[in-house]
Amino acid sequence: MRKDLPLELRVSRLTVVSLRNLCDTKKLSGWSNLLKEELVGFVLDNMDRKALEDFCSAQEEIYFVENMAKAIKWAGGRKVVDLDPKSDDTIVNAVFSLRKSDGYEVYHVRFVNQTNEDVDTSCECVDHREKGYFCPHQMAVLIRCLQEGLFTLDQWAGPMTTEVEDLIQSNVFRKKRVRK
Numbered sequence: 001m002r003k004d005l006p007l008e009l010r011v012s013r014l015t016v017v018s019l020r021n022l023c024d025t026k027k028l029s030g031w032s033n034l035l036k037e038e039l040v041g042f043v044l045d046n047m048d049r050k051a052l053e054d055f056c057s058a059q060e061e062i063y064f065v066e067n068m069a070k071a072i073k074w075a076g077g078r079k080v081v082d083l084d085p086k087s088d089d090t091i092v093n094a095v096f097s098l099r100k101s102d103g104y105e106v107y108h109v110r111f112v113n114q115t116n117e118d119v120d121t122s123c124e125c126v127d128h129r130e131k132g133y134f135c136p137h138q139m140a141v142l143i144r145c146l147q148e149g150l151f152t153l154d155q156w157a158g159p160m161t162t163e164v165e166d167l168i169q170s171n172v173f174r175k176k177r178v179r180k
């Protein structure tokens with residue numbers, strides 16, 4: 001993540017299962033009956049900050065890779081990402097819509113890149129608004145922008161990791177690769 005989020009937020013967006021696994025792995029005691037909010041406080045009080053940051057980073061990397069794999073599939077379906085034709089490398093507006101069993105999931109996604117060094121990204125979903133994630137809807141829009149040639153992966157100043165970059169290179173641009 002490019003912008004440094006407070007550790008409290010990063011811990012609070014972990015799942016209960018992750019928090020419990022963490023307590024178990026670190027051999028902490030006194031957490032087994034705690035509810036989500038209490039677990040968050042417990043972990044912040046009882047664990048070394050650096051170890052906690054490392055754990056959050058590892059979980060965030062998993063979130064990024066797993067959701068990017070989904071986003072690549074979604075972006076392949078023409079109807080999922082509706083890119084405003086006026087979009088360019090400084091501003092992107094798109095509507096993400098996915099059919100669910102009980103209707104449509106629809107979110108407006110926007111990227112604003114005014115300095116070429118940092119890009120402001122937003123989505124209406126809970127994962128982004130409340131948890132600060134670069135969510136799967138934004139990932140799908142990013143993939144569409146790359147496919148449409150609005151900008152290249154090198155020019156993208158938003159969230160990215162080596163592993164995710166490799167995933168995009170091999171799944172989105174594979175047609176350009178020479179294969180046996």
Ligand SMILES: [Zn+2]
Pocket residue numbers: 107123124125126127128135136137138
């Ligand atoms: Zn979203």
